[in-house]
Amino acid sequence: MTRWTDMTGAPRGADYASRFAELEAKGEEVHGEARLCASLVSAGARVLDAGCGTGRVAQWLHRNGFECVGVDVDEAMLAEARRAAPDIRWIQADLATLDLAEHGLAGAFDLVVCAGNVIPLVAAGTEPTVVATLADALRPGGLLVTGFGLDAAHLPLAEAPVTLADYDAWCADAGLSLRDRFATWDGDSYDGGGYAVSVHRR
Template identity: 65%
Template sequence: MVDGGGNRWSDLTGGEAGERYAARFAALADSGADVHGEAHFCAERLGPGSRVLDAGCGTGRVAIRLAELGHCCTGVDADASMLAQARRRAPAMTWREADLVDVAELGLEPGFDMALAAGNVVPLLAPGTEPAVVSALASLLRPGGLLVAGFGLDADHLPLDEATVTSARYDAWCADAGLEPVSRHSTWDGDAYTGGGYAVSVHRRP
């Protein structure tokens, strides 16, 4: 999740959700639940040793799992409490504190094989910054690189009273950023999207 700068995530949490968020997923893992669906979805679309930018990485759950699978991951998030958990779990990995609207200004080496925005990152961005964030992420991809984003399309799939993004608007932002659609799925298991309140969208930089 992203935080800071008046975005919706910081409005919801006050930037103090890291420990609680990490504990929630630790409990799910202890119960036997699969908490790595996003990472496995991404890994199926990556070559060996790929570079991945986890945009709105939160506590690092997805990036750490992708690193365990052999990929080189950089996590960016503006919520210091979330990043503290990521750094505690994987201190050797690269974690950068910044709002995603500024991600292209961090001096990251471009040419990522994938940029990932999981965990309702897109709907929780600061209002009006969404097109700029999509454009910034697209600019960091190599030709053929993928932007993968999963988010709720209705209030039942969001920690908000109403949806802030539609699939059509998101596709338009991607098109404006020079990305082309690849596929859309209803879950991180990869099921084809046939309608509903949650979608995982894959776009490619030509």
């Protein structure tokens, strides 16, 4: 069982999507993750939104000409994604047990994105397996882009289960090297704060 499943309890896909829709209606920027991803790869690139939730990132990228697939463990969140964007391929799976070959997705992507604290919210002990699976989804030269909190202030958890040293070691073991690290999805320089956006290359 993932930390996300433990944390949420009841399904809340529509509520989750509504919160971001309300923020966007007020003029707030809610597509920073997708915009950063779009800046890192060529137009029309193939993107895997891993831990996609209601599909906000994949939907923006799809609308802007990218070929997207979304994967999430939470069926309630995926139901909202399917309702909002039925033309995108959505897969219900735990990232720790996702069989890329079964879905024809091994080595298929130019970029894999994990927004929304995906890495700290997978099941404890499965993090290296998840990172290896995400790396296997990339073509040679492809990018893994993740953003997650490094302290309780930036997580829906009492404490941070993952450090950057942990994460970089898992990436290295999976054949990935660090290309960039930012403090925000807007690309601000990382200075050791409580949130980091990491870009690793296969």
